[in-house]
Amino acid sequence: MRVTLWGTRGSVAAPGPETVRYGGNTSCVEVRGADGTLLVLDAGTGIRRLGGRVGPEMRVDLLLSHLHMDHIQGLGFFRPLDEPGQEVHIWGPPSTTLDMRARLSRYLSPPLFPVRVRDLPCRLTLHDVPLERFAIGGLTVTAALVCHPGPTVGYRITDGTASCAYLPDHEPALGARHFPGESDWTSGFDLAAGADLLIHDAQYSDAEYPQRVGWGHSSIIHTLRFAEATGVKRLATFHHDPGNDDRALDRLVDEARGAFDLPFQLIPGTEGATFALP
């Protein structure tokens, strides 16, 4: 299994000379199975470049963690959606009121976007993602609701030998008097447990977090403690705050390395980074 980060920024795209290393594009991750199965995690602005690498004959499964704008904004510029006959499946968290088509149409329709969902020429199928384990090609996906405002899922993807957990927007410490607490009372724990690679929200510094409690994101120390508690092998920081340039993110990661004796490899989540798992 091969994992590539196409967009690592949170909240809003932040392009510019000061963000070239970590990248300015919002959330998008490519997961390729050894058999060629292609999963795309989220459709932030990073998905535009990925679209150019997808052959027209390929089935594409796009797994949305949730429908906040920074996770769907690139959708209209994902080339496979414009490819006549290309098989595309979009999966996202269920809603109690509106189906996936109705929710995506709020963005993919005028006046916000000139093209409607129904006008896309690809063979598009929309799914409420099952909140359980299911198979896509040679990969097994587990989805579970996690702590973030509005219906939001995290994903765990395995190929039978390696596993990758993706929790881009996640505040597991929300309301917890002691974090991390018991594993069964920790949001996202089962998704991340023992993963070869955890891609996790690390939007805030420890100083910033107290002013942003309940916004649905983690301080980097909470992310480190979550990674420690779940026993992952590698942690890639993700969903970087748009206000943090490369130097600020370097400082954040350097401070994190000194926080405690990390029992996992800490990797700054930079756009273009690729991981071969295991």
Place this chain on the structure above:
Amino acid sequence: MSQKAVELILMRQLASYLAMPILLFDPAGNLLYYNEPAEAILGRRFDETGQIPLEEFYSLVKLTAEDGLPLPLEARPLVIALQKHQAAHRTFRIQAFDGIVRRIAATAFPLEGQGGRHLGAVVIFWEESRP
């Protein structure tokens, strides 16, 4: 032990901040959590009891109706919330871990997750002034 649904996690965290006595049950009726105000009514700290299986809970906690007879299962707000997926409210007497009989009202409501998932129920106790 497998991880709880995020709705239960958030409900527990909310309960831990509220001043109302709140108990959280899973779909099978096992007591998953009760907060500090509920400790005063149950007569024992949650840290001491931990999670309590349904049968053990009802063997330790006696519920009686206003007439002094045992409160039938089908009349208990928790049972109604879990079995009928309806909110329920009733006044009764409770004798819990410390042996003291208290007159309380209880409001129970089911926790229904997306996709028709039955996640359990919440019970809120309201202490009545009359013994």
